[in-house]
């Protein structure tokens with residue numbers, strides 16, 4: 001296949017607020033090939049969720065999204081009307097959310113969600129929509145829930161987070177999308193369930209050969225699951241490349257700090273290099289490189305201009321003046 | 325199911341206890357108020373003897389606690405007693421039974437008008453948030469909330485009855501006689517009761533809808549590509565109705581307050597006007613019976629609202 005599953009260039013999202021607009025995405029660039037898993041990693045508040053929502057045109061009312069380029073499956077998403085875009089969601093693209101309990105309609109049973117999801121893709125799988133209960137039970141079996149019939153009768157508040165996340169994955173599986181954004185789908189789950197869900201995602205990806213954006217702040221998970229890594233900082237991609245390269249030889253000081261912090265957590269040794277300070281206030285970003293105020297390698301010119309993404313190796317780029 | 329029955333039993337038990345406590349409170353308040361039914365019945369020039377005889381006949385000369393006990397005895401025996409002064413000698417249960425249909429009709433009529441208009445107005449305001457329609461609904465709500473219902477009653481009479489002549493200004497055809505008659509003659513009083521309620525309800529629904537729109541499950545539904553109407557009905561409205569119904573249930577007591585006043589203004593022969601007339605006549609037993617009836621209505625409505633909430637909200641029924 002020649003076209004990429006997703007191409008994003010200079011994606012910017014502003015949020016209207018009581019004290020004026022705030023730019024939370026400041027030019028995101030991403031390319032996702034078919035069947036590829038891209039890990040989007042960064043600290044809390046860096047704009048990971050907003051990136052996923054903005055791409056799927058699901059950003060909140062207060063958001064204004066713009067981009068130089070936004071293409072998926074060969075379609076120019078910037079030119080598509082809302083109704084046409086809606087027709088893509090739940091069919092060609094889907095999203096898995098961080099809080100599985102919150103993703104279900106609390107007034108409806110899990111079965112209700114399956115019935116409507118299957119009806120929506122009835123043209124792809126007419127027999128599945130006709131006997132939705134049977135298909136739902138089979139799909140639940142595929143994600144490791146043998147007692148599907150009783151789960152279908154339950155409401156979200158009656159089930160565990162792990163069970164619901166599986167059910168949600170089964171629903172996404174039923175839709176057979178080509179592009180999936182998974183937003184920290186295991187953050188709220190305990191370690192054992194997390195491992196099961198991760199292996200489910202690997203299965204899902206193999207079965208659908210879908211392109212994935214896997215959002216996480218857990219570097220170990222990203223290393224296991226992803227083909228490539230994009231590191232996001234304050235609404236910008238600061239480093240991007242193949243997983244082993246980015247994690248083996250990180251170039252951007254922020255990525256180095258992030259990995260250092262991950263190592264520190266693993267070894268219980270907080271003295272290893274970690275990142276001082278906090279994310280810049282999105283309402284008053286510093287001039288030049290956004291990471292400069294926290295960077296131990298910062299030079300005077302860092303406060304002048306945004307360095308832009310630079311090629312630092314094979315398919316590997318970083319947004320830093322250290323690399324010419 | 326067993327759980328549900330236990331819950332229902334608890335609620336009914338609680339309601340009965342409330343009615344009992346309410347009956348005692350009503351009795352004591354009535355006794356604390358000045359005035360004497362003997363004066364109403366016998367007139368200002370009655371002799372001491374005839375007054376004493378009247379009071380003895382109706383046990384008004386007994387200590388208050390004895391009177392309370394006597395009254396409770398009759399009520400517990402399933403009897404509301406007899407009218408002393410207003411309709412001297414008439415059975416009170418019969419009086420209330422006669423007037424109940426008019427009051428129930430007016431109350432339900434007003435509630436339906438309020439519910440339907442608030443569903444429309446609240447939804448429009450929420451969907452058009454920040455635009456002209458939203459501002460118009462807000463204006464209506466502010467006016468509706470701050471306007472006393474009796475005043476609105478007079479304005480409606482002035483406009484639709486006296487100026488335009490479309491509807492009668494006074495008098496009410498009970499629904500038992502003619503349903504269309506009741507719908508026509510009841511429209512102005514029902515509107516007067518419904519308008520302030522609709523104002524409150526539509527505000528509540530608007531807030532509830534706007535809160536629900538922000539929920540994660542709405543974003544999740546949009547990520548599935550469902551159409552906006554489907555999402556609005558099944559996700560937004562469906563979940564916003566739960567707090568809405570709860571608050572509507574709490575407002576029903578104000579509905580009854582409105583009924584009492586409006587029945588008098590429009591000459592509706594209901595329990596509200598019976599209660600006001602009986603209070604002027606110091607007909608304690610009648611006032612108490614009316615108050616008890618209202619209490620039972622409020623508790624029944626609350627019970628129904630609770631059950632509706634349980635049906636709407638699976639988190640509560642499990």
Ligand SMILES: Nc1ncnc2c1ncn2[C@@H]1O[C@H](COP(=O)(O)OP(=O)(O)OP(=O)(O)O)[C@@H](O)[C@H]1O
Pocket residue numbers: 015024042043044045046047048049050051060217282
């Ligand atoms: N609905 C909203 N209203 C206002 N600000 C928002 C809203 N959603 C996100 N933001 C802001 O946008 C920025 C990016 O948020 P986002 O949720 O994308 O971060 P994240 O990287 O997903 O963080 P986390 O790891 O905590 O999920 C943050 O500064 C956040 O405060």
Ligand SMILES: [Mg+2]
Pocket residue numbers: 048049050183
């Ligand atoms: Mg997030």
